[in-house]
Amino acid sequence: MPYFLVDDGAHSHPKVMRAGNAAFGLWTRVGSYVAQHLTDGHVPCEVVKMYGSAAQAAKLVKVGLWHEHGHTCPRCPQPREGDYYMHDYADSRNPSRVQVEERRAKEVEKKRRQRGGPRRPQQPRLDDQDARGEDPPRREEPPAPPRPPAPEPEPEPQQIPAGWQPSPDDVAVAQAARADAGRPPLTSEQLDAVTRKFVRHMRDKGTRAAGFGGQWQTWAERERPEPGGEIVPFPGARQQQTRGQQQREGLARLLDQTTREV
Structure with a gap:
């Protein structure tokens, strides 16, 4: 089994700090994915979209834990445009695809020999005997190389279920992320409200994805609820009056009208 060191x-x-x-959580989860998929x-x-956000990826690039397309690090290869590369992955004693496949092939061959037992000696053919009637040296055919393991299928994009919930991770x-940005943590009631809005938005748009955890994290990171679960109104928006405010405003208009008539 491959591993991510x-x-x-x-x-x-210092880079992690x-x-x-x-962002470090994204770096760790993606490192596990990279090791599994060689x-x-x-x-x-x-x-990256499945496990985190663009802001977290930008932090990893900024501190030098990841590279994006067009980087100038002489020790790391260039990723495709839009992809990333984990800095010094090969120099950090992480096993490469070639090493993992060679080790797997040796393990397969070892198990095959253990199950098959000792080979039976091959009988020489009559036409292999030389003129003196002696058998030629026996030659064994080399074993056929094992087939490489089939790649694991990628999860297919699907619509978010109506009862979808974020994982504890x-x-x-x-x-x-909210703590890093100086925002207060969300209560359980606020988390439920964010999740309901997120699921409704994804279903209304018809969004399909292999996973929704990373997108939900971005929503929750940017949510700005007031204490008690009230959502902060947008600047310039008219706030809804209470019943007492409406009564006082109506009484003021009535007194003003009476004064003008007198």
Whole structure:
């Protein structure tokens, strides 16, 4: 099984400290994806959208943990336009695709030999005997190379279910991003309200995706509720009056009209 190496000092590395908790969470999850799918450090843009946000990816590029297309790092290859590359992936003792496939092939061959037992000696053919009646040396055919493992299918885009809920990881990443931005954490009631609005918006637009966790994190990170769950009105918007305010305003208009008639 391939792995993605995270050093025991990564939690306090200067680049990680500057990137913040949310961006570091994206870096870790994408590193696991890269190791599983043997991309040799290349990060598809679709995976970034599935696990995080564009702002988190921009932080990783800014601090030097990722590269985008057109970078000038001499040690790292160029990713495709729109994709990213994990800085120093090959130099960080992460196994490459070639190494993983060679190890898998050796394991397959070892298991095949263990199941098959010792080979039976091949009987020489009559036409292989030389003129003196002696058998020629026996030759064994080399085993056929095993087939490479089939790539795992990518998840198909689908519409968000009506009862969709974010995962605990999604909530943790969103709350950490709000803390990095200086915003207060969302209460459980506010999280429920954000999720209902998000699901309704995705279904109204007919959005289809392989996963919705990253997009929900962006919504939750930018939500600006007041204490008690009230949503902050947009600047310039007329606020709804209470019943008492409406009564006082009507009484003032009546007194003004009476004064003018006198």
